[in-house]
Amino acid sequence: MNRPSWVLWALCAIALVVRLGGFLALDRLHHPDVWESETIAMNLLQGKGFVFPFLGTEYRSYQEPLHPALCAAVYAATGHNILALGIVHIVLGTVVVGCVFVCARRIVSSGAAMFATALAALHPGLVLYTTKFHPLILDVLLLLLVLISCLSFSARHPWRSAVVLGLLIGLCTLTRPTVLACLPVVWWWVWTRSLRPRVVRLAHLLLIPLVTATVVGPWVWRNYQVHHQFILTRSGTPMVFWLGNNPYQFTGSALSPEGEALLINAAPPEVQQRILSLDELGQQEFLLSQAWGYVRDHPGAFLKRWVLKLWYFWWFTPQAGLLYPTSWFRMYQAVYVMLVVLVGLGFVGHWRAPGMVPLDRHAARLVGGVCLSIALVQSLFYIEGRHRLAIEPLLVMFAGQGLWWLWGMRHGWRQA
Numbered sequence: 001m002n003r004p005s006w007v008l009w010a011l012c013a014i015a016l017v018v019r020l021g022g023f024l025a026l027d028r029l030h031h032p033d034v035w036e037s038e039t040i041a042m043n044l045l046q047g048k049g050f051v052f053p054f055l056g057t058e059y060r061s062y063q064e065p066l067h068p069a070l071c072a073a074v075y076a077a078t079g080h081n082i083l084a085l086g087i088v089h090i091v092l093g094t095v096v097v098g099c100v101f102v103c104a105r106r107i108v109s110s111g112a113a114m115f116a117t118a119l120a121a122l123h124p125g126l127v128l129y130t131t132k133f134h135p136l137i138l139d140v141l142l143l144l145l146v147l148i149s150c151l152s153f154s155a156r157h158p159w160r161s162a163v164v165l166g167l168l169i170g171l172c173t174l175t176r177p178t179v180l181a182c183l184p185v186v187w188w189w190v191w192t193r194s195l196r197p198r199v200v201r202l203a204h205l206l207l208i209p210l211v212t213a214t215v216v217g218p219w220v221w222r223n224y225q226v227h228h229q230f231i232l233t234r235s236g237t238p239m240v241f242w243l244g245n246n247p248y249q250f251t252g253s254a255l256s257p258e259g260e261a262l263l264i265n266a267a268p269p270e271v272q273q274r275i276l277s278l279d280e281l282g283q284q285e286f287l288l289s290q291a292w293g294y295v296r297d298h299p300g301a302f303l304k305r306w307v308l309k310l311w312y313f314w315w316f317t318p319q320a321g322l323l324y325p326t327s328w329f330r331m332y333q334a335v336y337v338m339l340v341v342l343v344g345l346g347f348v349g350h351w352r353a354p355g356m357v358p359l360d361r362h363a364a365r366l367v368g369g370v371c372l373s374i375a376l377v378q379s380l381f382y383i384e385g386r387h388r389l390a391i392e393p394l395l396v397m398f399a400g401q402g403l404w405w406l407w408g409m410r411h412g413w414r415q416a
Contacts, residue, residue, distance in 0.1 A: 011121050015097040015121035015122075016090065016091075018122065019090045019094060019131070020090055022131045023089075026131055033133060038133055040052050045076060054236075055264065055275065057278070057279050061223050062234060063233075064233045066135075066138065067135035070138065089137055090130060092141055093126065093137050095141060096120065096393060100393050103144060104396075107364055108397065108404070109358050112346070112397075112404035113400060114400070115399075115403040115407070116396045117400070119339070119399055120396050123393075125335070125385070126393065136386055142175060143390065145168050146172055147367065149165045150366060153165065153190060158204050159204070162207040166208040166210065166211025166212045166215070167215060169183075170211065173232075177233050178374050181373040181376070182373045183209065184373070189366050227280075235281060235284050237284075238285070238291065239283070241380065242287040242290055243266075244309060248266045251319060252317050253382055253383060255322065255384075256319075257319065259319060306380060310375060312379075313375045313387060317384070317385075338399075339392065340395075343399050343402060345401075345406065346402035348405070349402060349408075357405050357408070364398070374391055375391075
């Protein structure tokens with residue numbers, strides 16, 4: 001095995017140890033950080049179905065199914081063993097680090113890709129969320145696999161590549177449907193990669209959403225059987241839209257300025273009572289009508305909020321860090337600022353020394369387009385730090401480029 005392979009395996013081993021260390025140091029074995037997936041998984045195992053109690057009623061399509069199904073499968077196989085689910089998350093988090101290298105190597109040099117992998121291995125946000133039983137790490141992994149599938153799209157085997165890409169987008173939709181916002185960027189990439197006639201290329205583009213629909217279809221059909229109406233992945237999308245677009249209170253976040261969950265608390269008491277008197281779909285229909293009413297009556301304020309939330313996406317909301325120790329938040333802020341600076345240096349380095357700091361500009365546009373698509377769509381709703389954290393593994397690819405340039409400036413260039 002050559003040296004780069006050994007370095008990669010060493011970085012993945014470090015990532016594994018760091019994540020395991022974080023899990024043990026935070027005592028997740030005795031104090032697990034569980035989320036909605038835990039409740040849904042236990043209800044599934046107890047024969048109650050895919051249900052979650054919320055806002056005084058029973059939600060049967062509260063969230064996307066993939067992560068709760070994973071939790072339920074692990075618990076069913078191990079007798080609700082917290083350590084087993086923790087190990088699964090640690091492995092997923094480590095695979096994320098390996099996927100960062102695979103993606104980065106298709107965009108930048110091997111040296112820059114190694115630096116990017118090291119940054120991903122030690123990224124405090126990714127380490128922390130690996131220890132939580134939250135869908136984020138699974139989201140990140142599937143998004144990276146979608147990117148790998150794009151970057152590996154074969155002009156010689158376009159049909160097979162389109163099927164694999166559609167399959168991965170479908171799986172990603174079942175844990176984070178925001179990926180669907182990236183379809184125009186994916187189509188552009190596939191169109192430019194194919195060497196076939198235009199009609200055939202168009203067929204490749206159509207095949208991708210067709211396969212995606214085949215993967216997501218069973219869950220959509222299940223939702224239709226339960227609710228007797230079309231619901232893509234979750235019933236609560238109107239609520240998260242309302243949180244970012246209501247006439248009562250705006251923080252850009254799902255938290256109040258004091259760090260408390262807003263949910264429907266932003267509304268006046270009479271509106272809260274009305275919401276609590278409704279069932280799952282009734283609540284969401286009411287919240288959607290309120291949100292659309294705000295957008296219709298205040299289009300300028302809606303656009304202003306959208307721009308502000310987009311800024312929050314790339315920076316921090318005023319509520320950022322309220323749920324964590326101050327030292328943790330400051331460390332994460334410092335890491336993020338460092339990443340932003342390194343990303344800038346990466347592009348400067350490519351401009352000043354393109355032979356030594358190579359960059360596939362076409363692939364860089366793909367990654368940038370994916371990041372921008374997710375940012376624009378997420379900013380329609382509300383913003384939390386984890387929303388940007390989902391794409392920070394993409395940013396570290398360019399940050400690795402910046403580190404590689406600094407390394408070359410200090411130690412002398414060697415061809416990657």
